[in-house]
Amino acid sequence: MFLDFFYALRDHGLDVSVGEWMTLMEGLEKGLHRSSFSGFYHLARAIVVKSEAEFDKFDQTFAEVFKDVPFEGPVPDEVMQWLLHPKEDLHADLQELMMRTGGHDGTFEELLRMMEETLKQQDGEHNGGTRWVGTQGTTGYGNSGWYPNGIRIGGESMHRTAMTVATERRYRDFRTDRTLDTRQYQIAFRKLRSFSTQDPSAEKELDIDGTISDTCNNAGKLKLRYKNPRKNAVKLLLLMDSGGSMDWYAGLCSMLFSAATKSNYFKELHTYYFHNCIYTNLYEEPTLSGRTSVPTEWVLNNYGRDYKVIIVGDAAMNPHELVERRYDWRTRTYDELTGLDWLYRFLAQYPYMIWLNPEPLPDYQSFWTRTHTQLAQMFKMYDLSVDGLDQGIKALMSRH
Amino acid sequence: MNNASPQQFTGDTQYVASEDLLATVNIAMTLQKPLLIKGEPGTGKTMLAAAVAHSLGKQLIIWNIKSTTKAQDGLYVYDVVQRLYDSQFGTHGVDDIAHYIKLGKLGEAFSSDEQVVLLIDEIDKADLEFPNDLLWELDQMEFSIPETKQTIRAKQRPIVIITSNAEKELPDAFLRRCIFHYIDFPDKAQMEEIIRVHFDDLDERLLQQAMNTFYMIRDIRGIDKKPSTSELIDWIRALQAGGIDPYEIEKKIPFAGVLLKKDKDMQTLEKNTR
Numbered sequence: 001m002f003l004d005f006f007y008a009l010r011d012h013g014l015d016v017s018v019g020e021w022m023t024l025m026e027g028l029e030k031g032l033h034r035s036s037f038s039g040f041y042h043l044a045r046a047i048v049v050k051s052e053a054e055f056d057k058f059d060q061t062f063a064e065v066f067k068d069v070p071f072e073g074p075v076p077d078e079v080m081q082w083l084l085h086p087k088e089d090l091h092a093d094l095q096e097l098m099m100r101t102g103g104h105d106g107t108f109e110e111l112l113r114m115m116e117e118t119l120k121q122q123d124g125e126h127n128g129g130t131r132w133v134g135t136q137g138t139t140g141y142g143n144s145g146w147y148p149n150g151i152r153i154g155g156e157s158m159h160r161t162a163m164t165v166a167t168e169r170r171y172r173d174f175r176t177d178r179t180l181d182t183r184q185y186q187i188a189f190r191k192l193r194s195f196s197t198q199d200p201s202a203e204k205e206l207d208i209d210g211t212i213s214d215t216c217n218n219a220g221k222l223k224l225r226y227k228n229p230r231k232n233a234v235k236l237l238l239l240m241d242s243g244g245s246m247d248w249y250a251g252l253c254s255m256l257f258s259a260a261t262k263s264n265y266f267k268e269l270h271t272y273y274f275h276n277c278i279y280t281n282l283y284e285e286p287t288l289s290g291r292t293s294v295p296t297e298w299v300l301n302n303y304g305r306d307y308k309v310i311i312v313g314d315a316a317m318n319p320h321e322l323v324e325r326r327y328d329w330r331t332r333t334y335d336e337l338t339g340l341d342w343l344y345r346f347l348a349q350y351p352y353m354i355w356l357n358p359e360p361l362p363d364y365q366s367f368w369t370r371t372h373t374q375l376a377q378m379f380k381m382y383d384l385s386v387d388g389l390d391q392g393i394k395a396l397m398s399r400h
Numbered sequence: 401m402n403n404a405s406p407q408q409f410t411g412d413t414q415y416v417a418s419e420d421l422l423a424t425v426n427i428a429m430t431l432q433k434p435l436l437i438k439g440e441p442g443t444g445k446t447m448l449a450a451a452v453a454h455s456l457g458k459q460l461i462i463w464n465i466k467s468t469t470k471a472q473d474g475l476y477v478y479d480v481v482q483r484l485y486d487s488q489f490g491t492h493g494v495d496d497i498a499h500y501i502k503l504g505k506l507g508e509a510f511s512s513d514e515q516v517v518l519l520i521d522e523i524d525k526a527d528l529e530f531p532n533d534l535l536w537e538l539d540q541m542e543f544s545i546p547e548t549k550q551t552i553r554a555k556q557r558p559i560v561i562i563t564s565n566a567e568k569e570l571p572d573a574f575l576r577r578c579i580f581h582y583i584d585f586p587d588k589a590q591m592e593e594i595i596r597v598h599f600d601d602l603d604e605r606l607l608q609q610a611m612n613t614f615y616m617i618r619d620i621r622g623i624d625k626k627p628s629t630s631e632l633i634d635w636i637r638a639l640q641a642g643g644i645d646p647y648e649i650e651k652k653i654p655f656a657g658v659l660l661k662k663d664k665d666m667q668t669l670e671k672n673t674r
Contacts, residue, residue: 017576023431032427039423046424047431050575051566052438052582187569190528212480216494220487 005065009048012061016048023047037069037080186259188389192308192396193232193265205229235268236260237303237350241313242273242286245368249358252384253312256356268307272299276317277339278346296342300349308396309346309353312384315372316359322371343378354392355379415444415451416594421581425452428579434520434538434560436575439583442628445563448583449519452561459516461558463505465525471533474506474520475543476552498548506537507552515556524564531574539577586629588615598633605646610636613650617659622668627659634658 009016024047033039041062049058210225238260240253260269272282272294282299284292325334337345346353360383361376362369375381380395382388409425417425425448428435437445453460463474479500486494493499503511509518523531537543541554562578564570586594588611595607610632618626627635635658644654653673660666 015572020576023433027427027431030430032423032430034423042420042423043427046427046579046581050436050570050578050580055582187528209478209480212484216480216483216487220484 005044005061008061008065009058012057014048014054014057014061020048037066188386188393189260189265191390192234192236192393232265232267234266235303235307236266236270237299237307237309238269238271239278239282239309239311239313240271240273240286241276241311242283242288243275245314245316246358249314249384252358256312256384256389270303274313276313276321278342279339280335280337280342300345305349305351307350307352309350310392310396311346311353311355311379313355313357314359315355315357315375315381316368317371318368319370322374343375347378352396352398353379354395355381356384356388356392357381358384409452409455415447416586416590416597417448417451418584418586418590421448421583424579424581428561429559431579432557434562434578436570436578436580437561437563437583438566438580440585440626440628441565442630443583443585444629445583446519446521449517449521449561449563452559453517456517456559458559459512459514460519461505461509461512461516462519462521464521465523465530467525467527469526469530471530471537472504474504474534475537476504476507476545477502478545478547498550501545501548501550503552506534507543509558510541510543510552510554512558513555516558518558518560520560520562522565523562524566524570528571532571535573535577591629591632594629595633595636599636599640602636602640603646606636606639606644606649609646609649610639613653614659616650617653617669620668620672623660623665625660625662625665631659 006016006021024044027033027043027047028040033043044062045055045058049055204226205228207225207227210227211223214223214225215221238257240257242253246253257271260266260271272284273286273288274282275288278296280296281293282296283289284294322339325336325338355375357372357376359372361381362372365373380392382392382395409422409429425435437448439445449462450460452458478497479502483494483497483500506518509516538560541557542551544551591611591614592607595602595611614627614632614635617623635655638655638658639649642654648654653669656666656669660669
């Protein structure tokens with residue numbers, strides 16, 4: 001049943017690794033849960049959860065999985081038996097886990113082997129109840145009260161069962177799914193890097209440590225050494241949808257933009273704006289005024305394949321805006337290429353390209369979301385949120 | 401490595417820890433994993449390491465992380481400049497590189513004969529890469545010095561305590577290796593105990609009044625930088641030294657500057673107490 005807990009945690013979006021689970025097993029084996037249910041809650045949380053923002057997820061999962069355990073009073077036999085003798089269940093659990101994970105994973109085999117060894121070593125040593133390791137509960141630890149050495153704090157019990165703690169959801173406010181600030185964006189952007197000392201345009205710099213070391217080895221006669229500076233070689237092209245349905249997301253987009261520019265981190269960063277879809281012209285300003293227009297052809301010609309491209313837009317448009325050639329009122333002619341053609345040209349030219357969408361992929365189809373669904377199939381599309389940007393950046397580091 | 405006598409942290413006369421925290425410290429010690437501590441500023445994250453070291457009778461080594469700190473700094477520094485300087489005068493020992501290798505805090509902790517408590521303070525201050533650069537060293541408890549072809553291996557696995565103010569997110573690979581604890585802000589009962597640890601003779605009325613006012617201020621909406629434990633202690637000290645009448649505290653809030661550090665917060669307080 002505790003393996004179910006493991007999978008429940010993962011289902012709730014807690015990224016628990018097998019390694020961490022093994023650590024938990026090891027902790028149980030060493031009696032760190034003090035043979036109590038609240039001890040188990042606490043031990044599991046300390047090992048599995050790595051941020052106060054995730055306490056709430058953990059609490060929810062815990063409450064769900066162990067919902068049969070009463071708030072007060074005795075813990076059910078089945079659970080208690082396992083807590084008292086985790087080792088017996090452990091082998092069954094491990095075998096089951098191996099079956100579920102396929103058992104072909106070399107690293108997992110390794111873990112299993114290590115686990116077995118630990119178990120062997122501990123036989124006979126840890127069950128008798130040394131000072132604090134043991135499953136028989138002879139420790140100086142209770143489940144309640146405070147243990148500040150030399151200080152006496154009241155007489156009342158601070159004991160609260162794991163279930164009351166878990167169902168209280170005290171950490172709800174720490175959840176960060178929705179909070180966005182430029183700092184988090186900046187951090188996400190920082191992951192977009194490939195350090196290079198191969199940059200031919202960079203001026204060489206004096207390697208002071210190397211020079212001194214060489215000089216020392218050269219009996220004190222000066223010997224200079226130069227090195228290439230280590231610089232981020234990533235070049236970024238940011239294409240942002242502006243106006244219309246995107247006005248809703250203006251704040252979000254400007255946050256992304258300021259994070260990208262503020263970090264001053266890329267070798268090159270160019271931003272262009274478009275409306276709804278990319279056509280013959282792009283614009284340097286979000287106002288999309290004709291003065292700042294740049295032919296899309298020029299952009300494609302000047303920014304080579306090594307640029308990484310991020311398109312930001314809600315992909316919501318009238319389908320004909322995507323597939324029909326646009327009539328240009330100034331020149332009184334039809335554009336040669338449709339929006340879709342232009343997008344295909346971008347896809348063909350840039351192997352590293354993602355689409356960030358402030359609007360999540362719709363659950364059901366409507367007239368305005370048809371293009372969204374279609375473009376989501378063409379591009380690697382991610383939500384414009386911290387999580388989405390994170391995933392997108394990872395995708396940007398590899399070819400599509 | 402010596403696992404023979406598991407020691408247990410039960411708190412310290414100078415440090416009041418919640419039961420949860422004590423249990424977590426012991427979990428980390430038993431499983432021999434680094435303990436990552438987060439929490440509001442002023443909840444005693446840094447103090448914890450000192451308390452653990454003190455109560456176990458171990459030496460405490462503190463590695464303060466700054467924005468410029470590199471992982472390498474914690475391992476060792478090769479003082480090439482000194483060596484170059486010495487070489488000009490043919491000082492004895494120039495040909496021995498080991499002479500110019502100075503161990504960093506981590507190196508110090510590894511090479512100590514006794515088990516030590518190593519505090520890596522405010523790890524989030526450093527570069528994003530920093531924690532990843534320490535993975536191997538903290539896992540294996542060893543590192544090598546290529547200059548001297550020497551390997552420094554921990555004689556006694558140190559108890560590693562890491563604090564973070566969550567200014568930056570830490571990398572997953574690093575987090576997976578840690579035991580995590582978030583120090584909650586102490587409630588009134590716990591706070592009272594903490595205060596009593598710091599003051600021998602405290603006027604009961606002063607304590608009660610100061611505590612009430614303190615939690616009142618913390619509850620005011622719109623306070624940016626909420627006062628924390630260390631500020632409360634400073635404040636009580638100031639109140640004591642100033643000989644303030646306990647009954648005036650709640651009304652006048654003397655020395656409010658000790659509690660609130662921002663002009664904006666002071667204004668918010670004035671608005672709310674008027």
